[in-house]
Amino acid sequence: MKNFDYDDLPALGRMAGWIAERLSPGDVLTLEGSLGVGKTELVRRIVGRLGHDASTVSSPTFSLVNFYDGDPRIVHIDLYRIESTVDLEGLDLEELLPIPDGIVMIEWPDIADHLVPRKRVSIRMRLTEEGNRRAEVEGLDESPVTGAQRKASGDGEDLAPSRSDENKQESSRS
Numbered sequence: 001m002k003n004f005d006y007d008d009l010p011a012l013g014r015m016a017g018w019i020a021e022r023l024s025p026g027d028v029l030t031l032e033g034s035l036g037v038g039k040t041e042l043v044r045r046i047v048g049r050l051g052h053d054a055s056t057v058s059s060p061t062f063s064l065v066n067f068y069d070g071d072p073r074i075v076h077i078d079l080y081r082i083e084s085t086v087d088l089e090g091l092d093l094e095e096l097l098p099i100p101d102g103i104v105m106i107e108w109p110d111i112a113d114h115l116v117p118r119k120r121v122s123i124r125m126r127l128t129e130e131g132n133r134r135a136e137v138e139g140l141d142e143s144p145v146t147g148a149q150r151k152a153s154g155d156g157e158d159l160a161p162s163r164s165d166e167n168k169q170e171s172s173r174s
């Protein structure tokens with residue numbers, strides 16, 4: 001498990017970078033935490049780090065699901081407004097999850113927990129009593145995914161440490 005403080009948006013951007021570097025197609029992320037804790041802001045930044053235009057990301061509060069085509073394909077779901085099994089059937093989560101060539105991110109997963117795969121990247125966000133923003137990320141390896149599997153280019157602020165530096169170390173070792 002990995003812990004983050006994300007008291008401002010640059011810190012949230014760094015957290016998004018860490019996560020995006022470790023995602024691969026087929027992953028399902030769940031985002032838990034109270035209203036306004038920053039789930040959609042985190043999704044926006046992960047989408048950006050995965051090479052999409054982050055400015056197009058809006059909250060699927062009313063649409064329930066937003067699709068971002070590209071490589072990887074991204075599906076962003078918000079279950080907060082699901083009120084009945086009829087709503088859930090309309091959304092057809094079982095059809096959406098997981099996507100072999102894409103990444104799914106779900107806000108308020110507990111509302112339909114039985115339909116969300118057990119194998120998931122779990123992100124729990126909260127405000128501490130002191131008013132700090134803290135997050136726990138479970139289900140990702142410490143080391144970034146390598147190769148052409150992903151292309152988290154990291155637009156926006158606070159790029160993660162350069163991958164080329166790591167590559168240099170790798171090649172000097174071999």
Ligand SMILES: Nc1ncnc2c1ncn2[C@@H]1O[C@H](COP(=O)(O)OP(=O)(O)OP(=O)(O)O)[C@@H](O)[C@H]1O
Nearest residue numbers: 006007008009012034035036037038039040041042
């Ligand atoms: N780390 C942060 N620093 C400063 N402001 C933040 C941070 N994270 C989120 N915010 C701001 O808080 C507000 C709510 O964020 P966001 O919409 O991401 O919350 P949410 O968890 O998705 O809420 P909901 O449960 O309603 O979907 C936004 O205006 C966002 O910009």
Ligand SMILES: [Mg+2]
Nearest residue numbers: 039040059107
């Ligand atoms: Mg939200």
